[in-house]
Amino acid sequence: MATALRTRLLRYLHARLGGLPLRLVLWDGAVCDFAPAPRITIGLRSRRLVRFFLTGNIGRLAAAYVAGELVVEGSIGEVIAIGMELAQRIGGRPMMRRAAAVLGRLPRRHSKAADADWVRYHYDVSNAFYRLWLDRHMIYSCAYFTTGGEDLDTAQEHKLDHICRKLRLEPGDRLLDIGCGWGGLLCWAATHYGVSALGITLSQPQCDEARRRVAAAGLDRRIELRVADYRDLKGAEEFDKIVSVGMYEHVGIANLPVYFATLARLLRPGGLALNHGITSTNRDGRGQGPPGGEFIDRFVFPGGELPHISRVLYELAGSGLEILDAEDLRPHYPLTLWHWVRRLEQAREAAIAAAGPARYRIWRIYMAGMAQAFEQGWLSVYQTLVQKNLAAGPAPRPWTRRYQYEARALAPPLSRNPDWGAL
Amino acid sequence: MATALRTRLLRYLHARLGGLPLRLVLWDGAVCDFAPAPRITIGLRSRRLVRFFLTGNIGRLAAAYVAGELVVEGSIGEVIAIGMELAQRIGGRPMMRRAAAVLGRLPRRHSKAADADWVRYHYDVSNAFYRLWLDRHMIYSCAYFTTGGEDLDTAQEHKLDHICRKLRLEPGDRLLDIGCGWGGLLCWAATHYGVSALGITLSQPQCDEARRRVAAAGLDRRIELRVADYRDLKGAEEFDKIVSVGMYEHVGIANLPVYFATLARLLRPGGLALNHGITSTNRDGRGQGPPGGEFIDRFVFPGGELPHISRVLYELAGSGLEILDAEDLRPHYPLTLWHWVRRLEQAREAAIAAAGPARYRIWRIYMAGMAQAFEQGWLSVYQTLVQKNLAAGPAPRPWTRRYQYEARALAPPLSRNPDWGAL
Numbered sequence: 001m002a003t004a005l006r007t008r009l010l011r012y013l014h015a016r017l018g019g020l021p022l023r024l025v026l027w028d029g030a031v032c033d034f035a036p037a038p039r040i041t042i043g044l045r046s047r048r049l050v051r052f053f054l055t056g057n058i059g060r061l062a063a064a065y066v067a068g069e070l071v072v073e074g075s076i077g078e079v080i081a082i083g084m085e086l087a088q089r090i091g092g093r094p095m096m097r098r099a100a101a102v103l104g105r106l107p108r109r110h111s112k113a114a115d116a117d118w119v120r121y122h123y124d125v126s127n128a129f130y131r132l133w134l135d136r137h138m139i140y141s142c143a144y145f146t147t148g149g150e151d152l153d154t155a156q157e158h159k160l161d162h163i164c165r166k167l168r169l170e171p172g173d174r175l176l177d178i179g180c181g182w183g184g185l186l187c188w189a190a191t192h193y194g195v196s197a198l199g200i201t202l203s204q205p206q207c208d209e210a211r212r213r214v215a216a217a218g219l220d221r222r223i224e225l226r227v228a229d230y231r232d233l234k235g236a237e238e239f240d241k242i243v244s245v246g247m248y249e250h251v252g253i254a255n256l257p258v259y260f261a262t263l264a265r266l267l268r269p270g271g272l273a274l275n276h277g278i279t280s281t282n283r284d285g286r287g288q289g290p291p292g293g294e295f296i297d298r299f300v301f302p303g304g305e306l307p308h309i310s311r312v313l314y315e316l317a318g319s320g321l322e323i324l325d326a327e328d329l330r331p332h333y334p335l336t337l338w339h340w341v342r343r344l345e346q347a348r349e350a351a352i353a354a355a356g357p358a359r360y361r362i363w364r365i366y367m368a369g370m371a372q373a374f375e376q377g378w379l380s381v382y383q384t385l386v387q388k389n390l391a392a393g394p395a396p397r398p399w400t401r402r403y404q405y406e407a408r409a410l411a412p413p414l415s416r417n418p419d420w421g422a423l
Numbered sequence: 424m425a426t427a428l429r430t431r432l433l434r435y436l437h438a439r440l441g442g443l444p445l446r447l448v449l450w451d452g453a454v455c456d457f458a459p460a461p462r463i464t465i466g467l468r469s470r471r472l473v474r475f476f477l478t479g480n481i482g483r484l485a486a487a488y489v490a491g492e493l494v495v496e497g498s499i500g501e502v503i504a505i506g507m508e509l510a511q512r513i514g515g516r517p518m519m520r521r522a523a524a525v526l527g528r529l530p531r532r533h534s535k536a537a538d539a540d541w542v543r544y545h546y547d548v549s550n551a552f553y554r555l556w557l558d559r560h561m562i563y564s565c566a567y568f569t570t571g572g573e574d575l576d577t578a579q580e581h582k583l584d585h586i587c588r589k590l591r592l593e594p595g596d597r598l599l600d601i602g603c604g605w606g607g608l609l610c611w612a613a614t615h616y617g618v619s620a621l622g623i624t625l626s627q628p629q630c631d632e633a634r635r636r637v638a639a640a641g642l643d644r645r646i647e648l649r650v651a652d653y654r655d656l657k658g659a660e661e662f663d664k665i666v667s668v669g670m671y672e673h674v675g676i677a678n679l680p681v682y683f684a685t686l687a688r689l690l691r692p693g694g695l696a697l698n699h700g701i702t703s704t705n706r707d708g709r710g711q712g713p714p715g716g717e718f719i720d721r722f723v724f725p726g727g728e729l730p731h732i733s734r735v736l737y738e739l740a741g742s743g744l745e746i747l748d749a750e751d752l753r754p755h756y757p758l759t760l761w762h763w764v765r766r767l768e769q770a771r772e773a774a775i776a777a778a779g780p781a782r783y784r785i786w787r788i789y790m791a792g793m794a795q796a797f798e799q800g801w802l803s804v805y806q807t808l809v810q811k812n813l814a815a816g817p818a819p820r821p822w823t824r825r826y827q828y829e830a831r832a833l834a835p836p837l838s839r840n841p842d843w844g845a846l
Binding site: 144145146147148281308309310311313314317322323324325326327328330331332377380382389397399400401402404405 | 567568569570571704731736737740745746747748750753755800805823824827828
């Protein structure tokens, strides 16, 4: 690049980025600081990246980041915060809009094959990879803090128990867990509440790990696991309770009626279901989706779509499920995500060994970016408790939600009894 | 009517109503029982009513009932239940649809003048009339039971306190109550939580009674009352908390954005608001509105419109209010309504003296009909807690909802201090 051109480029950037604690390192090693003590560094290792940088082509920049062609240094939290400010200043609203364009808006065809591919893309990475930085139960969804100061293991156990309480699980209940991950919730519910359960996931490695954990807990006669799509649950069996945590985000907005109708069909009259999942404020284009949407869609959660909470309730109710209780857990997700990011960073070498450097980069930045999106309120996460009503009259239920907060220690493990609720 | 015609009419009705524990008394005194031991009686005191009866003209039948031309005898609960079965059998689905047609569907122009007229129609009936059968705080909205066995006074106090807890009211908070009725919530919040408050209503008699109660409680320096439309609150004052109980039903679906935007504007950043109100499942015509809709609209709540809960959340969020918590209280409303009906029936003579026989008939049957609609799930009632967020980052809030259920007696009255929060 001619010196004159470089001078004009840097003048252009200085006019826009002046004061931002950012160091830019160009492909030829030239360094440009936009403030006296830059806190993060962005390196553009290839000349062609300048164009994407200036035109706010998030998709190309993301691909370059994943490929290691665009590098970032500094605390990942500052990378996200300063990077967002940078995007605002360079591209302004169009860039932000473009960044937000994908998540929750593009209609996607969620065939079973596509869903299976997308889920495998994210979850078949490597059990070892996730084991490095998730909690001991391998719960890959928003934890539930009671003080904000608990460690991740404790907060995830609080979450599992909060869900079990909301569902009023009782010994002998038949529980279905749609998107059961590595089986953490199933084991908790069977151990502490005495249910028997079926868990389904589209990821074979998840299912394998879940089976291993179930067997290790001596629960293999009480918990069945299958690699299956929710649309394949066609049997006559009805469940007393259904739970789905961090799964409906993969269903696709167009498929929500089918999905919730499946819940309604599989639930006995009077039965309870709980849907725990992320929502976005990107409603009819009036709200704003999260920056990094295109990145998320391409590299993290292909096919993921995040409806507004009102759409979730609309579709649930339209499926014959009565909305009993919707709880916003938004402040819990950044905390969860920062726990994950810190743990991932601490396990950097092992994570790269388990899943490769690109995955490490993607997961680190996507989780930090999501944390930011939750902090800003562009994303939220709700637990929605619904009930399938009896043909006539209200289904029996407690008068108040106090039962969710009864002062007691976590439910103690029930003693093992091999005859209990064998499948 | 010729005997042959009457014979054909009765044969027609017997074919449809046979087995229904109903006695029909015609205008000329002829009696027809459709089962051996009829439990209710419907009297058609005018020949022209037969036509409306056969064609399912709910509007004309309702007018005849109000005028005393169509009379019913029997327990009002059975009148409603058997009357609904009758409507089904005579008119089938078209009749039910027609009955359900009005509520929540007809777009109405909610001008300030129209709203004021409609509100006065319902609430200016007579304070004495409402005092006869409401609880001691004169709370005219769904109570909150913890066992189902409490008396109405206790359940309404539970409700007031549940709302105050959800709003995390604290001494010194400025509270706005939109649609404050006879001031019960304002007095409770000022007495037990030490807030200072402004209450508005469109009903002058309500405002007068509320002022009387405020003065009697020695709270007149802490609580201000105005006859005002929510659209007239144009001052610069911001409130820490806003509450609206059983009022938004009068706003009209088309005006929800204006209404919720008013809440958002009047709330300080980080402030909380609670909307408590009735919803219907009549969504886009796929759900079913309550039978008696036309009656309700004409004789009970002119201008009332009941959106689906998902629409409430959609509009709240669209106004910049974050949905923290939505709680369904559906089972509480039939219980509340049956309390009111029983108390009204017990005070029949005094109620007729206070408001006339037509009002007595209307209120008795509308409340019984509403109870049925809640029992069937056509209507529901939600408390929705929202927060106006700070410009950046999440507003401070408790990690869990346990604070709503902390084991304690009802908040004790604070000692009176005339300097506290004087307006």
